[in-house]
Amino acid sequence: MKFKGIIFDLDGTLVNSLEDISDAMNTVLTSLNYPTHTYDTYQYFIGSGLRNLVSKALPTSKNSEEQIETCFDCMITKYREICTLKTKPYEGIVELLDQLVSRNIKLAVFSNKADELTKKIAAEIFPDYFDAAIGLSTEALKKPNPFEALEISKKWNLKTEEILFVGDSDIDMQTAINANMFAVGVSWGYRTKDELIATGAKVVLNTPLDLIEIL
Structure with a gap:
């Protein structure tokens, strides 16, 4: 697919x-x-x-x-x-986003960080890349609750199976599974590759540009 x-x-x-x-x-x-x-x-x-x-x-x-x-x-x-003093994109992320935009892939951010801060960081560090940047507005909607991910899929008018969910934690993998999206882990974040696989990652990326191969 x-x-x-x-x-x-x-x-x-x-x-x-x-x-x-x-x-x-x-x-x-x-x-x-x-x-x-x-x-x-x-x-x-x-x-x-x-x-x-x-x-x-x-x-x-x-x-x-x-x-x-x-x-x-x-x-x-x-x-x-x-919040943007020392925070920087991981090496290869901007190059990945550029390639995804050139392929007309729809892009969004869904974080458990406060909604205001998620939007601020996404806008300042990644201007013009994302259709939506959604953070935590109420505890009940915190990942692994898939509600916001499903809302994004509706906004895009895409089936959930047509969407990759990319993250670095067990919570992200659980969110992907709960949303019926393809779970992709990243090895450069805050959890280990083994943890990601154990919690549902279908693939674990070693570098950002490895994501292109899945597409």
């Missing part, structure tokens, strides 16, 4: 945003005299939305819902200021 559309995850797939996210959260932790974390540790906090990341980063004894909410608001305020 000829694939006609691709939905990409954002963090760990299109962009390496680890340092900006980590720096924002560590700023909040430092302000409260709580222990901070390394970039390597934050790599495993990313993927289920920033509120979930805040919960994981806080000390266990300081993990009340009220504290999570307060720290989340502070983290978002700081992250909004710096």
